[in-house]
Amino acid sequence: MTLEQAAPRVGGSVAGSGATPAPGSLGVMSVELGMPVSSRTGVRLAAPRGYCAGVDRAVITVEKALDLYGAPVYVRKQIVHNKHVVSDLESRGAVFVEELAEVPEGATVVFSAHGVSPAVHEEARARVLKTIDATCPLVTKVHHEAKRFAGDDYDILLIGHAGHEEVEGTSGEAPGHIQLVQGPADVPGIVVRDPSKVAWLSQTTLSVDETLETVEAIRQRFPELLDPPSDDICYATQNRQLAVKEISHDADLVIVVGSANSSNSVRLAEVALEAGARAAHRVDDASEIEDAWLEGVETVSVTSGASVPEALVEGVLSYLTERGYPDAEAVHSAEESLIFALPPELRRDLRAATKG
Numbered sequence: 001m002t003l004e005q006a007a008p009r010v011g012g013s014v015a016g017s018g019a020t021p022a023p024g025s026l027g028v029m030s031v032e033l034g035m036p037v038s039s040r041t042g043v044r045l046a047a048p049r050g051y052c053a054g055v056d057r058a059v060i061t062v063e064k065a066l067d068l069y070g071a072p073v074y075v076r077k078q079i080v081h082n083k084h085v086v087s088d089l090e091s092r093g094a095v096f097v098e099e100l101a102e103v104p105e106g107a108t109v110v111f112s113a114h115g116v117s118p119a120v121h122e123e124a125r126a127r128v129l130k131t132i133d134a135t136c137p138l139v140t141k142v143h144h145e146a147k148r149f150a151g152d153d154y155d156i157l158l159i160g161h162a163g164h165e166e167v168e169g170t171s172g173e174a175p176g177h178i179q180l181v182q183g184p185a186d187v188p189g190i191v192v193r194d195p196s197k198v199a200w201l202s203q204t205t206l207s208v209d210e211t212l213e214t215v216e217a218i219r220q221r222f223p224e225l226l227d228p229p230s231d232d233i234c235y236a237t238q239n240r241q242l243a244v245k246e247i248s249h250d251a252d253l254v255i256v257v258g259s260a261n262s263s264n265s266v267r268l269a270e271v272a273l274e275a276g277a278r279a280a281h282r283v284d285d286a287s288e289i290e291d292a293w294l295e296g297v298e299t300v301s302v303t304s305g306a307s308v309p310e311a312l313v314e315g316v317l318s319y320l321t322e323r324g325y326p327d328a329e330a331v332h333s334a335e336e337s338l339i340f341a342l343p344p345e346l347r348r349d350l351r352a353a354t355k356g
């Protein structure tokens with residue numbers, strides 16, 4: 001599916017106007033208090049949801065590295081943005097660090113799915129670290145696009161969120177050529193060397209609709225704006241946003257399972273509200289659901305971000321069942337079958353270990 005195919009805006013206004021959202025909440029519905037539990041009539045489950053191919057590969061990379069090399073295996077940044085995944089891997093011997101300076105010389109370090117800049121690779125070489133690069137191939141694709149546009153001497157407008165690891169990694173591929181654009185409000189302030197040589201790229205996990213708005217605003221200023229050769233917002237992000245729209249338009253409540261630092265999970269809750277959900281809450285797991293959210297709620301829709309293990313969704317469904325909701329009905333909007341091979345450096349060591 002292309003960005004353009006996903007473009008039509010879905011109606012519905014953002015809920016919660018005038019209300020102060022609770023932590024992790026994007027909107028607060030006006031509920032009919034006291035509705036009997038017997039009116040809890042439906043639970044709809046988005047499909048696809050949860051793990052994407054890049055997250056699956058990154059998590060398996062750390063697991064296999066622990067099996068092969070033994071603990072500790074260092075991981076620069078969170079391997080994927082999910083606190084449960086990170087704490088599970090920590091319990092098996094992974095050590096998560098913010099910067100390579102924290103990794104002992106000669107140790108093994110895994111780079112996260114969000115990618116790193118060439119400067120980080122260089123630092124690893126200088127410190128004689130054994131590196132395994134679990135950058136998602138779809139992020140690597142954006143890195144290649146950045147290098148190519150910079151090689152052709154374009155000014156590159158990278159649509160994304162300041163401080164996100166993926167944005168830092170992509171920006172590092174073409175320093176001096178890339179500037180960050182966080183939304184339409186940034187467009188008037190863009191300064192380029194040549195308005196006829198401007199290209200755009202984006203973070204892989206943005207809202208499709210919001211990104212298109214930003215691109216449109218950029219194109220109005222720079223009519224010769226060059227598009228990336230293919231969508232940067234990845235298939236998993238697009239599919240999960242389409243799926244959440246399917247379950248949101250008449251939902252009283254949408255629960256999105258995902259961590260607060262997961263860009264694609266946060267976007268899902270926003271998209272749910274834009275698609276017509278009366279309320280949407282992002283939770284790390286069932287323990288964060290508040291019973292008050294269910295007051296007066298007949299239908300609940302559930303989905304999860306691309307870095308979320310299915311067990312956490314099952315926990316949410318059990319929570320709902322215990323409170324009188326029926327079994328969930330899956331709503332399918334796309335099939336996914338993509339699998340990425342493990343990083344070549346890890347495959348090589350796994351082959352050598354098998355032969356040995």
Ligand code: SF4
Pocket residue numbers: 052053054055113136137138139204205234235236237264306
């Ligand atoms: S969300 Fe997309 S870009 Fe990110 S790891 Fe998953 S497939 Fe790759």
